[in-house]
Amino acid sequence: MEQTKFILAEKDMPTRWYNILPDLPEPLPPVLHPGTGKPIGPQDMAPLFPMEIIMQEFSPLNYVDIPEEVQAVYRVWRPTVLYRARRLEKALDTPARIFYKYEGTSPAGSHKPNTAIAQAYYNKKAGIKRLTTETGAGQWGSALALGCMYFGLELKVYMVKVSYHQKPYRRMMMETWGAKCVPSPSPDTRSGQAVLATDPESPGSLGIAISEAIEDAVTSKDTKYSIGSVANHVLLHQTVIGQEAMKQMEMAGFYPDIIVGCIGGGSNFAGMFLPFVKDKVQGKRPNLRIICVEPSSCPSLTKGIYCYDFGDTAGLTPLFKMHTLGHTFMPPPVHAGGLRYHGMAPIICHLYRLGFVEARAVPQVATFEAGVTFARTEGFVSAPETNHAIRVTIDEALKCRETGEAKTILLAHSGHGHFDMAAYDQYLTGKLSDYEYPEEKVREALAHLPKVPA
């Protein structure tokens, strides 16, 4: 029998999150205060996050215990399944072995609840009554709506306007779980009003929506802010994916030669590869390749500058050392809304600079072609974000066909595409197009980088 699924029992679900920070060969550059240019400490973040989350952001410990209350919710859909993509392998006529870890079975349909549940829990524990956040395509907003539902918190979501209109079902999902969702830029905040004043037709961006959510959190009572990607603690929470995958690859009897994932802010892919990259950092797996895939229309790792920048458009966040296209950069409205962000997780940027991970940018139409190939072999209809990773997985498997190498490829499958059928329809009817890399707009945005005292 050819085994297709590698399934862990509930009791084999990880009980700790893996923290890469103490294992990094060089420490992560500090986060800076924009006013003083000095490293920020836990107290500076207290208006935004509860203390337990802040401590995780800076944690020197290799592992952080997952609270039992969080594990209990994780068990609703975790451990997730690792599949062997035998039909895709056959269709590609490749000697490569392709595995994918499927996060689409969470109630929200992506990996995002892995951190949403944890963040809702810690806020509830700290006595917080209400959370605010931003969302691009709506996956993060719906994941946090789910988390807030489980732990009884109010939630207001600022949703990037272009997606709010393109993807109404995500908003309805948030409302079903009891959250409030408004299109961003909104008239509800000063940051939103400022954007609307200069461009009433602004399609919005994650950077603008973050500004609105942060402003709301710091100016409202019993309210904190929650972030869906980029931050160290978010990547930490996502490491349940990689820890499970490691056990499942052992069950399958293979260690990956190549791990592929898509990166928006970097959380799903880091969650997958961080437990594996440890082996590479420690010299146990020097040949392991880790490929981060981003859209060629918003290529922060491959085309961005590695420097200090704000996480949001209005400049309300501290300064992060990361690959950035400039915090005022407005990415083209590609369907992979979750990948439209000007920056990238500092942990991923650091590992990229140190040479432990590589990056590749792919154009939109090619990603949908790959997604349709995946749907017509494996069956699952994948999120447009995930299609970026599938594209590169297929490309690497086709290279194996050329060279005859039987490499093992592990794909981080971040979620299903059931709310993205309009985008598939555009592709299937030949109406989908590529966006050029907006070089001029990036150059302009990079001119607005904050000045950091040397």
Ligand SMILES: *Cc1c(COP(=O)(O)O)cnc(C)c1O
């Ligand atoms: C949000 C999202 C992404 C991108 O976010 P990361 O933090 O980079 O993981 C990728 N895939 C899906 C399905 C998403 O919802």
